[in-house]
Amino acid sequence: MTSEQNKTFDLSASFKAYDVRGIVGESITAEIVEAVGAAFVDVLGLEGQTVLVGGDMRPSSPEFSQAFANGAATRGANVQLLDLISTDELYYACGALNAAGATFTASHNPAEYNGIKMAKAGAQPISSESGLKEIQALAEQYLNSGIIPAAGSRGAISVRDVLKDYSEYLRHLVDLSGSGPLKIVVDAGNGMAGLTTPAVLGDKLLPALPFDIVPLYFELDGSFPNHPANPLEPENLRDLQAAVIKHGADIGLAFDGDADRCFVIDEKGEPVSPSAITGMVARREIARAQAAGEQTPVIIHNLLTSKAVPELVAKDGGRAVRTRVGHSFIKAVMAEEGAVFGGEHSAHFYFRDFWNADTGMLAAMHVLAALGEQNGPLSELGRQYEPYVSSGEINSEIEDKAGAVERVRVDFENEDIEIDHMDGSTFTAKDGSWWFNLRPSNTEPFLRLNAEAKDQPTMEKIRDRVLALVRA
Incomplete structure (x- = not known):
């Protein structure tokens, strides 16, 4: 051979x-x-x-x-x-x-x-x-x-x-017909949302909803002539942010290439974090499950999601279950726990009514319903779900990732903290003022930092201290 x-x-x-x-x-x-x-x-x-x-x-x-x-x-x-x-x-x-x-x-x-x-x-x-x-x-x-x-x-x-059947099924899960009128800019990134958005949210296959949709890059083109179909990168959201402002839209939606993830932009052109979207959808799904007689609906969130999510779930009478990052873990725990909904910091959203699978479109529909049934702008609605300040994911290129984590552990060992190793290492202040997670990439020489704190100065102080130790 x-x-x-x-x-x-x-x-x-x-x-x-x-x-x-x-x-x-x-x-x-x-x-x-x-x-x-x-x-x-x-x-x-x-x-x-x-x-x-x-x-x-x-x-x-x-x-x-x-x-x-x-x-x-x-x-x-x-x-x-x-x-x-x-x-x-x-x-x-x-x-x-x-x-x-x-x-x-x-x-x-x-x-x-x-x-x-x-x-x-x-x-x-x-x-x-x-x-x-x-x-x-x-x-x-x-x-x-x-x-x-x-x-x-x-x-x-x-x-x-199956496009019409899929669209009808999603509309059956979230009734948007009674929503207030909304102007929505959708950036499909030349990916599959260019086909699914007109079918689900438009009037191409089903009766019109009270939405004015401004399409951005709906032409299906696998060469991605406008920008990569990866809304996780901030530069790929710039066209959507500009279009939301230009058109005076209520909301902007950005999908990745295969349209299983959805990112949300408010009327000011600012991103609404996936953690806030998780909280927003969790609240709706808990209420719906409780109305159907479920006593304590379960919500899944990965360990990089804002701690606002489990706090909100508990307040609303649900039970939050924390998992590792990654859709195979989330789907397995969704099935084990009979969870009604799950969310990740990467904008993957999972639904029991969708066979525990992830769907960006269904998450978007929940956000549109939440926005359309009240009078305030999305920036105000989103703020209710983002009480803490996050660093976002910061990568450091380190060969000795274990050594870098050990330096951090030694530096923090005399402080009043808890450390767990569910996925990487999560350091949490016992007074609840901050937490951070260090996760080594399995495939690249990266150590990934995610930090969250009660306010901007605390977050920056923790972020900078950890990065200095990691990169020493």
Whole structure:
């Protein structure tokens, strides 16, 4: 076997902890994808069953969807091609149709990338702990020796459109028809929200809502000609912030490339933190669950979310459960706890009514409902949910990450604090005035700092002290 073949058939470069992601034509090709489709069917035992396959607006997604479908059909699954979909549309389809599926997307990664997000029936996530490693190993085997047709008949491939059903389902979860009129600027970043926003919030497929939507970069274009579809980076929000001011809008929404995350901008052009959005949606979901007879609804939040979230949850009669960062952990705890809602600092929002999966659009709808049913501006509404001051995530490039954390621990050891190691190291002042977390990146030489305090001077003092120790 040549080194070139070795390179082609070792998929460890593109198989990550939660999904597949690689550079098109190098670590992800149609041949590789076809083998993954076949392995997907075998590992999950899907011969004779339905498999759903869709993709985002990246140029390679249609070819990859077809290749995956061919591999799956060769191993005896009946494939329904969903065509252009957002990632949360896949979760909807896997949940509503109770079928396993895959979508081709590289989320917010640059244009040269594509990837695969996979889910079991009922939108249960697939990760390296729950089948992804086995799919990789079998796909490598098929690439080396060829895909063997299933003993039974080859599966059929058909086409199915789920956009209208998805839109109706979301509207059924949050009734926006009685909202006050709102002017909304939406930055789709040339990603899938350019398709889903007019369907869910506009009048393209369903009756009009009392919204005036100002579209920004709705043209589906996987080359991302305007800015990267990653709203986590502040520079990618600038066009939206300017447009909100220019149009005198009530709110701005920014989605990432596959539209599973949503960021919110207030009428002044200022970001509303994902922690504040978590608190806002949690309050609504607790009230709704209580109205349905649930005594103490559970809300999940990761450990980097503002401490305002568990405080608000307790005040509203819910129970807050703190988790590690990462969607596979959140989804597992959502299922274990029967949680009604979960939020992360990275703007992933999870809903029990959405099969415990994350959906940026449903979170946006809750915010629109909260804003539309009261008279004040979003800046005032958001302030209720942001009583503390956060540093945001600050990365330091450090080779000896453990040594840097130990320097911090030694410096703080005589202070009245608690330290826990759920995910990295979280230092919390016992008087409640501040906390900070140091997390090493698993894939890069970065140590990530997140700090929060009761006021700006305290936050800056803690932030600067920790960074000086880390970078010493």
